[in-house]
Amino acid sequence: MSYIPPHKRHLKDPSKPSPVQDSLDTKFKKNLNFKSSSDKLNRITFSENFISKWFLVGSNGIEDEISPSVKLVPVSSDSVECRNGERPLVLMNNDLHKESKEEERTRWLLVAEKVEEDLVFAYERAKTAIEENQHVLRLVARFGKIFFYRRQAGPVAEYSKKNLNKVFSTDVPASNLQHIKSKVVPSHGFSIDLKKETYTVKVSHYNRPNETINCKGTIKEDGKLSMYKAELNVVWHMVVDVSCIDKSLDMRLMLAAKRKMTALTEKEISSIKELLDTATVDPNVKGGLRWPLAKASSETGYRVFEVCHVRATIYKNQTLRLRVRDTDRFNERTGTGAVKREVTLILKDINTKLQEENIERACVLKMLRDALGTIRDFMH
Known part of the structure; x- marks a missing residue:
């Protein structure tokens, strides 16, 4: 009997859900319950001084507490992920008042003032890791929707934020994506820099359970995967989530460090490449890659746990880079997959400025305000 991958098998009892783990084990610190440790399910690594914040922005102003x-x-779409049969919830404001564009712009300028101090502090702490471990910092704004999981819908004022199970979904609806391409891209002087199609294969080793090696590759003429880059899982230094309760999108401002591969020996690299060489491109399976039976792991201890097929378009202007991509992801361990449209704004000029010595806070605040003015346009 031929081998059938887990995500293509049919259940004998269609009414019974697959016994898989949650796709995201969210951990918060401080008011978000993030913890400065590795998330073993998703290989998320937090820095020792990880900063996390969450606040709401709406027509009633900026709020630290839930009004x-x-x-x-409940989310109206049937395509979103449920947990244990529970449909996610989103925040909605029932007390809206019409505001002018100037009022909205002023409110987003206040967002810059609210995050500036934490951002500067996060960079100061992250600079040490850059020098010691050859990290590469990147500051980005991601767009999506913050989902909450709770037994019942209704007022949330009586609930503290730390008790809300929160997940940031990076899937952008088609209508928002169309607005970004047709309105935001031309109005902010973005032009296409490049288009690329890649595969990312995440592998782990039993001797290093808290580390992920992200292997990026392209397809050769013979249909095989050719690895061109390998990196360790990123380290999160700061996350600021902004619930835009009057808009269809929310925003996450994130400072993370990409870690270069410096510890692998030639033998280990060769072992990983051999593991990837056994993959076959198959557009009919989730993630776009499949392995022969029992070949998704190597004799030396490396094992594939997630694959992702990415089609990306990169735009740029003088100060920013914009990445729009379609992703088809499959997690080998949990048996879950997802197809998403993702939009990420890379704040390259602010990132460069904040890594300088003796930076002027007024300059940082101005650049942050300008960037948030652009980010606001993504929300319409």
Whole structure:
């Protein structure tokens, strides 16, 4: 009997869900319950001084606490992920008042003031890791929707934020993506820099359970995967989540460090390449790659646990880079997959400025305000 991968098998009892783990084991610190440790399910590594914040932006202003007028309502789309049969919830404001464009712009300028101090502090702490471990810092804004999981919908004012199970979904609806391509890209002087199609294969080793090696590759003429880059899982230094309760999108401002591969021996690199060489491109399976039976792991201890097929378009202007990509992801361990449209704004000029010595805070605040002015346009 031929081998059938787990994600293509049919259940004998269609009414019974697959016994798989949650796709994201969210951990918060401080008011978000993030913890400065590795998330073993998703290989998320937090720095020792990880900073996390969450606040709401709406027509009533910027709020650190949840207003009584804000409610949790079920997501209407059937395509979103449920947990244990529970549909996610989103925040909705029932007390809206019409505001001018100037009022909205002023409010987003206040967002810059709210995150500036934490951002500068996060860079100061991250600089040490850059010098000691050859990390490469990157500051990005991601767009999506913050989902909450709770037993019942309704008012949330009586709930503290630390008790809300929160997940940031990076999937952008088609209508928002169309707005970004047709309105935001031309109005902010973006031009296409490049288009690329890649595969990312995440592998782990039993001797290093808290580390992920992200192997990026392209397809050769013979249909095989050719690895051109290998990196360790990124380290998160700061995450600021902004619930835009009057908009269809939320925003995450994130400072993370990409880690170069410096510890692998030639033998280990060769072992990983051999593992990737056994993959076959198959557009009919989730993630776009499949392995022969029992070949998704090597004799030396490396094992594939996630694959992702990416089609990306990169735009750029004088100060920013914009990445729009379609992703087809499959997790080998949990048996879950997802197809998403993702939009990431890379704040390259601010990132460079904040790594300088003796930076002027006024300059940082101005650059941050300018960037958030652009980010605001993504929300319309």
